[in-house]
Amino acid sequence: MLRDITLGQYYPADSPVHKLDPRVKLFGALVYIVSLFVFRGIFGFLLATIFLLFLIKICQVPFRFMVKGLKPIVILMVFTAVFNLFLTPGKQVLFHYGILTITMEGVKNAAFMLVRLTYLIVGTSVMTLTTTPNQLTDGLEKALKPLSKVGVPVHAVSMMMSIALRFIPILIEETDIIMKAQMARGADFEEGSLIVRAKNMIPLLVPLFISAFRRADDLAMAMEARCYEGGEGRSKMRPLSYRRMDYGAYLLLFSYLGGIIALRVFL
Amino acid sequence: MSIILNNVSYTYGEGTAYEMQALKNVTLKIDDGEFIGIIGHTGSGKSTLIQHLNGLMKAVSGEIYFNGRDISEEDFDRKELRTRVGLVFQYPEHQLFETTIFNDVCFGPINQGFDKNEAGLRAFEALRMAGVPEKLYYQPPFDLSGGQKRRVAIAGVLAMKPEVLILDEPTAGLDPKGRDEILDLIAGMHRAKGMTIILVSHSMEDVAKYVQRIIVMDDGQVFLDGAPREVFKYYEQLEKIGLKAPEVTYLMHDLKNRGMAVDWDATTVEEAKQSILKLFQ
Ligand SMILES: Nc1ncnc2c1ncn2[C@@H]1O[C@H](COP(=O)(O)OP(=O)(O)OP(=O)(O)O)[C@@H](O)[C@H]1O
Ligand SMILES: [Mg+2]
Numbered sequence: 001m002l003r004d005i006t007l008g009q010y011y012p013a014d015s016p017v018h019k020l021d022p023r024v025k026l027f028g029a030l031v032y033i034v035s036l037f038v039f040r041g042i043f044g045f046l047l048a049t050i051f052l053l054f055l056i057k058i059c060q061v062p063f064r065f066m067v068k069g070l071k072p073i074v075i076l077m078v079f080t081a082v083f084n085l086f087l088t089p090g091k092q093v094l095f096h097y098g099i100l101t102i103t104m105e106g107v108k109n110a111a112f113m114l115v116r117l118t119y120l121i122v123g124t125s126v127m128t129l130t131t132t133p134n135q136l137t138d139g140l141e142k143a144l145k146p147l148s149k150v151g152v153p154v155h156a157v158s159m160m161m162s163i164a165l166r167f168i169p170i171l172i173e174e175t176d177i178i179m180k181a182q183m184a185r186g187a188d189f190e191e192g193s194l195i196v197r198a199k200n201m202i203p204l205l206v207p208l209f210i211s212a213f214r215r216a217d218d219l220a221m222a223m224e225a226r227c228y229e230g231g232e233g234r235s236k237m238r239p240l241s242y243r244r245m246d247y248g249a250y251l252l253l254f255s256y257l258g259g260i261i262a263l264r265v266f267l
Numbered sequence: 268m269s270i271i272l273n274n275v276s277y278t279y280g281e282g283t284a285y286e287m288q289a290l291k292n293v294t295l296k297i298d299d300g301e302f303i304g305i306i307g308h309t310g311s312g313k314s315t316l317i318q319h320l321n322g323l324m325k326a327v328s329g330e331i332y333f334n335g336r337d338i339s340e341e342d343f344d345r346k347e348l349r350t351r352v353g354l355v356f357q358y359p360e361h362q363l364f365e366t367t368i369f370n371d372v373c374f375g376p377i378n379q380g381f382d383k384n385e386a387g388l389r390a391f392e393a394l395r396m397a398g399v400p401e402k403l404y405y406q407p408p409f410d411l412s413g414g415q416k417r418r419v420a421i422a423g424v425l426a427m428k429p430e431v432l433i434l435d436e437p438t439a440g441l442d443p444k445g446r447d448e449i450l451d452l453i454a455g456m457h458r459a460k461g462m463t464i465i466l467v468s469h470s471m472e473d474v475a476k477y478v479q480r481i482i483v484m485d486d487g488q489v490f491l492d493g494a495p496r497e498v499f500k501y502y503e504q505l506e507k508i509g510l511k512a513p514e515v516t517y518l519m520h521d522l523k524n525r526g527m528a529v530d531w532d533a534t535t536v537e538e539a540k541q542s543i544l545k546l547f548q
Contacts, residue, residue, distance in 0.1 A: 011284045065284075174361075180323050181362040184354040185423055186346065186378030203374065206364035210409070 009065070011129045017059035018130045021246045022139030024253075029127040031253050035260045036116045036123070044263045045115065051256050052119055052126075061129045069125045070118065077117050084110035133165040142240050148231070155231025163219070171212060178207050268334050268430060268463075270297040270320055270352070275329035277315055289315040291487040292329070297431075297465070302457045304474035304495075305467045307484030308509040313467045314357065316484065317433045320465070321352035350379050353429030357436045359420030363408040368399065368419050371408050375427040386426075393426035394419070398452055414445035418452075425456075431463040432456065438473065450477060475499070475513045475534040483510065496532040515539040 012018075017025070032051075039048055056066060070077075088110075090103030131139075141158035148154040179189060182203045189200055277290040289312045297303065297320075307313050318324040319331060322338050322345040331338050333348060356362065365371035372393055376386035394404060397418045403411065408419055417437065424432065434453065438446040454477045457464045468474050474481060474495070481498045483491040485508040491498050499505075502512035502520075515536055522543070523531040530542035 177356060178362055180318065181354075181356040181359065182374075183323060184321060184349055184356070185362075185375040186350050186427065187374075188346065188378070203362075203364045207362050211361055 009068070009125075009128055010132045011061045011065055013060040013130075015058060015060040015130065016245065017055065017126065019245070020130075020249055021240055021242055022131050022135040023143050023240065024242075024246050024249045025127045025131050026136070026139050026143065028249065028253050029124050031257050032123045033120060035257055036119055038264055039260050040264050041267055043267055044260055045112070047256070047259055047263060048119060052123060055126050056122075059126055059130050061126075065129060066122050066125050069121045073117065073121060077114060080113050080117065081110045084113050134162050137162045137165065138236075138240060153231075155234070159231075167212075167215070170215070171208070174211055175204065175208055178204055178211075268299045269332075270431070271295070271332040272319070273330045273332070275319060275326045275331060277319065277324060277327050279315075281327065289487050290319070290326075293487075293489055295482070295489065295492070297463065299463055300461050301463050302454075302477065302479045303463075303465045304478035304481045305465060305484060306469070306471065306474055306481060306510065307490075309469075311484040311508075312487040313484050314435055315487075317354065317435060317465065317467060320431070320433060321354050322348045323354070350375070350427045351429055352431040352433065353424040353427055355421055355424050355432070355434045355437060357439060359423075359437075360408075360413065360416030362423075363416060363420060366407060367405045368394070368408045368411075369404045371419065372422045372426050375423055379427055389426045389428065390422070393422040396425055396452075396456065397422035398448070414441055414448065417441070417445075417449065421449075421452075429462075431465065433465040433467075435467045436469065437466070438468070438470070446473070453477070471499075471511055471513045483508075495534040499534055500532060 032048075035048060039045060056063065085102055085106045086100055088103055088106035090105030092104035093101060094104060094107065095102040128136075137158045140161075141154055144152070144154045144158075183189070187200060187203055189197070189204070191197075192200065272293055272295040275290055275293045276288065279285070279287040279289055293316060305313050305316065315324065319326055322331075325339065333352070336343060338345060338348060363371050365374065369387075369390055372390040373383075373386045376389045377383075381389065394401075399415065399418050399422060403415070408416060411419065421434070421437070432453075437449050437453065441449065450473055453464060453466065456462050466474065466478060479494065481491070481493065481495050482489060483498060483505070490508060491501060491504075499512040499516045502516050505512055513534060515533055515538075519529050519531040519533050519539055519542070522529045527546060529546065530538070533539040533542050
């Protein structure tokens with residue numbers, strides 16, 4: 001039931017992409033997104049496609065997991081495509097009926113917009129599918145470390161993020177169990193009007209809140225018992241450090257970005 | 268009245284990277300008035316199995332019949348099934364939510380459609396059966412001790428007057444005294460009301476003392492199914508799947524191997540005691 005929702009959809013596998021430092025992947029996702037809005041023309045498009053296909057090939061995640069992320073934004077994509085299709089002014093009119101006009105430029109815009117959105121989702125999926133949420137927060141913490149010099153509580157924020165991430169599956173599981181336990185007592189969470197249904201949530205929400213507070217309390221106690229004092233002077237069990245392949249990946253990323261920019265400027 | 272499972276299989280997270288087959292072709296028949304213990308190592312599929320019995324989970328393949336009717340049929344009333352097969356979850360005290368104990372126990376009967384009076388009567392009866400002291404009835408359920416909370420939660424299911432009562436590790440996290448009290452309470456219900464009872468447990472000792480039939484689960488399959496003394500004969504195989512026969516089984520086998528003519532398949536301390544005493548008479 002509820003447990004089917006996996007957060008951060010991590011897909012375990014043993015690929016070079018999985019092994020990369022999370023900072024590389026964060027930066028890579030950023031570079032790829034930028035490149036999608038920088039490229040122009042068919043050659044830029046080809047380069048972005050080849051790069052993405054290459055990533056999909058080496059990250060060993062089945063293709064259907066990659067495109068899963070597209071499902072929720074299908075409507076958005078359709079709207080974007082339709083607006084681009086009909087509302088782009090242009091010289092070469094392909095179709096005209098009443099207020100509806102389709103121009104060659106509109107077709108082009110719509111097609112590129114669709115490609116951009118698709119690649120954006122699939123590209124970022126490569127990152128989230130190959131990196132656990134905890135690695136991501138770790139990477140984020142380290143990458144944003146310099147900000148702590150100017151008083152941003154980077155460690156506290158990332159700690160909060162990783163605790164929250166850690167608890168989401170637990171709370172989902174708990175919701176599932178409490179829901180079933182109340183259903184075993186004849187509760188009904190599916191039928192009735194909106195108000196009835198909202199009222200029916202009480203037997204679910206009260207125990208859930210109690211348990212969330214209890215868990216938070218236990219965790220705080222356990223952390224304190226182990227002398228947790230925040231970020232100052234705290235070391236990591238597995239400190240992030242760049243390896244050869246990470247530098248290689250950066251090199252690849254910069255060549256890709258350079259290629260995209262070159263194609264835009266010179267063609 | 269009976270529950271029949273025919274080749275029931277269940278897989279968690281089908282089609283994801285975390286697929287996990289929790290039940291594999293389970294076939295079982297549970298008769299009226301039986302007192303059954305389900306035992307198995309952590310993760311062997313006990314909780315998954317019992318949630319199929321009252322229709323909370325839907326088998327991926329195979330059929331489940333309640334009184335001869337397939338419960339997956341379109342027009343089968345699964346909501347009613349859930350009230351006829353009462354299920355007490357592990358740590359049931361976590362599901363308490365009402366302002367008073369009494370109201371909480373009324374939750375089930377009111378969902379069944381009874382009016383306030385009838386629900387109240389059922390709640391009183393259930394609370395008395397579960398041995399909750401009367402002076403606590405109008406207190407909030409959150410201030411009770413663990414054992415008391417558990418009694419209230421069990422009463423919450425009893426108030427629906429189920430024909431079959433399933434309890435998932437009702438003694439988890441209780442001290443020995445609380446454990447014995449809960450188990451005695453359950454055994455008493457079986458004796459007095461002739462209710463069908465299915466008790467999930469980790470402890471062979473608990474199960475051996477009370478139940479008439481043991482179902483041993485391993486890796487999603489029924490590993491052994493029979494009367495306690497039949498099942499404990501296989502104590503060596505039980506050890507292989509991470510379980511143990513009750514201590515007395517080992518003692519009696521030891522005595523027998525040393526040449527004493529004891530009744531080696533005694534399953535409870537009491538039986539063992541009688542058998543040893545007999546030798547000295
Ligand atoms: N909601 C779920 N999602 C995915 N897998 C699950 C889920 N619930 C249980 N499992 C898996 O299914 C298997 C059987 O679990 P189940 O809870 O039935 O075991 P159990 O015998 O009740 O164990 P325990 O004695 O620890 O309560 C386990 O391997 C478990 O990891
Ligand atoms: Mg269990």
